[in-house]
Amino acid sequence: MTAVYEPAYEASYESWDETRGAEIIAEHASQEGATLVILHALQEAFGYVPEAAIPMVAQALNLSRAEVHGVFTFYHDFRHKPAGRHVLKLCRAEACQAAGGDALAARAEAKLGVALGNTTADDRVTLEPIYCLGLCATAPSAMLDGRLIGRLDEKRLDALVAEAQR
Amino acid sequence: MSMRLFVSRDAGAVAVGADEVALALEQAAAKRGVAVEIVRTGSRGMYWLEPLVEVATPQGRIAFGPVTETDVPSLLDALASNTPHLLRIGATDEIPWLKRQTRLTFARCGVIDPRSLDDYRAHGGYKGFERALSLGPEAILTEVTASGLRGRGGAGFPTGIKWKTVAQAKAGRKFIVCNADEGDSGTFADRMIMEGDPFLVIEGMTTAGITVGATKGYIYIRSEYPHAVEAMNAAIKAARRGGYLGDRIGGSTYSFDMEVRVGAGAYVCGEETSLLESLEGRRGLVRAKPPLPAHHGLFGKPTVINNVLSFAAIPFILAEGAKAYADFGMGRSRGTMPIQLAGNIRHGGLFETAFGVTLGELVDDIGGGTFTGRPVRAVQVGGPLGAYFPRALFDTPFDYEAFAARDGLIGHGGIVVFDDSVDMRRQARFAMEFCAIESCGKCTPCRIGSTRGVETIEKIIRGDRVSENLALVEDLCNTMKFGSLCALGGFTPYPVLSALKHFREDFIPAPTTLQAAE
Numbered sequence A: 001m002t003a004v005y006e007p008a009y010e011a012s013y014e015s016w017d018e019t020r021g022a023e024i025i026a027e028h029a030s031q032e033g034a035t036l037v038i039l040h041a042l043q044e045a046f047g048y049v050p051e052a053a054i055p056m057v058a059q060a061l062n063l064s065r066a067e068v069h070g071v072f073t074f075y076h077d078f079r080h081k082p083a084g085r086h087v088l089k090l091c092r093a094e095a096c097q098a099a100g101g102d103a104l105a106a107r108a109e110a111k112l113g114v115a116l117g118n119t120t121a122d123d124r125v126t127l128e129p130i131y132c133l134g135l136c137a138t139a140p141s142a143m144l145d146g147r148l149i150g151r152l153d154e155k156r157l158d159a160l161v162a163e164a165q166r
Numbered sequence B: 001m002s003m004r005l006f007v008s009r010d011a012g013a014v015a016v017g018a019d020e021v022a023l024a025l026e027q028a029a030a031k032r033g034v035a036v037e038i039v040r041t042g043s044r045g046m047y048w049l050e051p052l053v054e055v056a057t058p059q060g061r062i063a064f065g066p067v068t069e070t071d072v073p074s075l076l077d078a079l080a081s082n083t084p085h086l087l088r089i090g091a092t093d094e095i096p097w098l099k100r101q102t103r104l105t106f107a108r109c110g111v112i113d114p115r116s117l118d119d120y121r122a123h124g125g126y127k128g129f130e131r132a133l134s135l136g137p138e139a140i141l142t143e144v145t146a147s148g149l150r151g152r153g154g155a156g157f158p159t160g161i162k163w164k165t166v167a168q169a170k171a172g173r174k175f176i177v178c179n180a181d182e183g184d185s186g187t188f189a190d191r192m193i194m195e196g197d198p199f200l201v202i203e204g205m206t207t208a209g210i211t212v213g214a215t216k217g218y219i220y221i222r223s224e225y226p227h228a229v230e231a232m233n234a235a236i237k238a239a240r241r242g243g244y245l246g247d248r249i250g251g252s253t254y255s256f257d258m259e260v261r262v263g264a265g266a267y268v269c270g271e272e273t274s275l276l277e278s279l280e281g282r283r284g285l286v287r288a289k290p291p292l293p294a295h296h297g298l299f300g301k302p303t304v305i306n307n308v309l310s311f312a313a314i315p316f317i318l319a320e321g322a323k324a325y326a327d328f329g330m331g332r333s334r335g336t337m338p339i340q341l342a343g344n345i346r347h348g349g350l351f352e353t354a355f356g357v358t359l360g361e362l363v364d365d366i367g368g369g370t371f372t373g374r375p376v377r378a379v380q381v382g383g384p385l386g387a388y389f390p391r392a393l394f395d396t397p398f399d400y401e402a403f404a405a406r407d408g409l410i411g412h413g414g415i416v417v418f419d420d421s422v423d424m425r426r427q428a429r430f431a432m433e434f435c436a437i438e439s440c441g442k443c444t445p446c447r448i449g450s451t452r453g454v455e456t457i458e459k460i461i462r463g464d465r466v467s468e469n470l471a472l473v474e475d476l477c478n479t480m481k482f483g484s485l486c487a488l489g490g491f492t493p494y495p496v497l498s499a500l501k502h503f504r505e506d507f508i509p510a511p512t513t514l515q516a517a518e
Helices: A018-028 A035-046 A053-061 A065-074 A094-098 A101-112 A154-165 B018-032 B069-081 B117-122 B127-135 B137-147 B159-168 B189-196 B198-212 B226-241 B272-279 B308-320 B322-326 B359-366 B400-405 B424-438 B444-462 B466-483 B487-491 B493-502 B512-517
Strands: A086-091 A125-130 A142-144 A147-149 B003-008 B036-041 B053-057 B060-064 B088-091 B175-180 B216-221 B257-262 B303-307 B336-343 B349-354 B376-381 B388-390 B414-419
Touching: A018 A035, A018 A053, A035 A053, A035 A065, A035 B257, A053 A065, A086 A094, A086 A101, A086 A154, A094 A101, A094 B336, A094 B414, A094 B424, A101 A125, A101 A154, A125 A154, A142 A154, B003 B018, B018 B036, B018 B069, B117 B198, B117 B226, B127 B137, B127 B198, B127 B308, B137 B159, B137 B198, B137 B308, B137 B322, B159 B198, B159 B303, B175 B198, B175 B272, B175 B308, B189 B198, B189 B226, B189 B308, B189 B336, B198 B216, B198 B226, B198 B257, B198 B303, B198 B308, B216 B226, B216 B272, B226 B257, B272 B303, B303 B308, B308 B322, B336 B359, B359 B376, B359 B414, B376 B424, B388 B493, B424 B444, B424 B487, B424 B493, B444 B466, B444 B487, B466 B487, B466 B493, B487 B493
Parallel strands: A086 A125, B003 B036, B175 B216, B175 B303, B216 B257, B336 B414
Antiparallel strands: A086 A142, A142 A147, B003 B053, B053 B060, B060 B088, B336 B349, B376 B388, B376 B414
16 A cells, blocks of 8 residues: 555754755756745755845856845745744635634634734744635645645634644 | 555545545554555545545445544444445445536546556546547647637636647747646645546646647646645656656657646736746746747747646547537537535535536535535635626526626636625625735736725725725726736636625615614
8 A cells, every 4th residue: 555644743944054055956956947946945944945045046046136035035935934833824715714714713813822924922833824725625724734634613723723832 | 355445645535534544444454354455546526525435346336435533443344244334325436426427537536546657547548648649730739629628727718729829839949838826715626636637637738748849848836735746746757657758758759748846825826927937936927918928938938838627638638539528518618617616515526517507506406505504695606816606696507608798707617605694895805805915016906906905895894985985996996907917906806896796785884773773
């Protein structure tokens, strides 16, 4: 049997290191249109895209720093600083709204004491909105550290929040 | 002989526990000393029955669902002793919801192992491509054009004409780009097909490549779909190993290879020119058209850019002939449309059917109304840029032109159902807010208009000069509709204006006597 099971994992990232950053950049720099590919790879390694990496990417791709900064800041995915230990994303798009997502989002905000888009003071949980996970027939849906959860209700949400706070 | 079980690995099934069920089945069977083979398929698209477990029998597959981990022991008992089980639905192929469909594109989804090229080929995969090789580019174009296939991403542009334009363009390099940036809420057909039948997308793109003379393809998948990214990457590797990607594909003289690129959370990148900018490594700013991507696309080269479902329709058209496809449908909407039923709906999922089915049939009859049991009040068709339809318009047939005639669009075929607790002012406000969040910023009507739209609708919600502000919103919508560069700013008025038109009562404040009485 070939199934791959996704464990509930806590993301562990390397801390920023210039040599390692340069390695990652060099690994992808020869691809056509490599900017997003490199930014994704940096974020995968370090958990965010360190400011110091921007001029390095620019140099490797023969672009200006402004151009790379422009790409970096255009896309919602790229983080400017590390997220909390766990990232809980709640779908806020229409299908989940129709299925009671608004009330669940408000509940999560109240439980964690932060508004969507923020990290708790103890750096444990980052709560984020996401616009559609494509699980619209099992709405409302959420994602905790890469694990998908459908048919969210108050009980399931509370369990997720508790898991994220651990 | 071991028992063959089928459990979906589709993200929608995994989100409701399919992995846990598969693991429990494997462990419980091992404990009992029963030999089982668990095949992880795509989803059949009946999400209210997920996790669905199917068992192979000489009479075909028998379905059980929705199965939880705790059901596993009793399920194995029932299978071992061939006795009834509470969750037994019966023969999968006889389930009315599936039987009513015309599955041309989704024929294999939920049936085969999406990781297995052999399984794909055993179920008719690459049959269309083999015929395409024997036909040659000219005849392929004739077939695609004759099928009447129109872009399934939402714009509905004839695919054959697009391909012909690129085929005729003279250039050293040409590209095939698959738009898998399925960002519309209420849509998941692209995700399902990439996860459940990824070779189909590869076959469709490869066929486009040999037709127009392109040797390189990109599939741009949104980052919110990690399972689809994994499935496509695995399939591309397998296709390369099997000689279906790379040099001299399928033993022919053609070469074609492709790779996956992952988006980064920008909705606007589903717009084709924004997607091309993103693929080139830039901000996803929309390009002005012309020039068309067919002339001046990726890296400035002639490019076929189509939606996942458009490419996925190609293998059937070539295997069975254009007529077999065009025989389905109505008017200028030929073939089938994978429709997605979502939101507050009892029987949500993927329903592929010929164009012409009415909205009412889809929502009430096939979808079974809401899961909350409350009356259906509004449905949004075609994603965040699609119009809200009231029950009064449920006789609208699913057809590009019929929806346009009623100031709506079918878009990517998603239908989001709302019950009577919906506040249409909030939905109108959200449409503007979403546009403000996702605007690429290049054109003023979209960038500024959406923010002013949010503010003005908030004034209406507060009861501030309601009739004046309603007129202002309508005027603003017209500016956005006619002045925006792309569909994001241009179509955001659809949900807003349809909410205003069909659900006017939500926007007019309640009489003061009632407020005082509360």
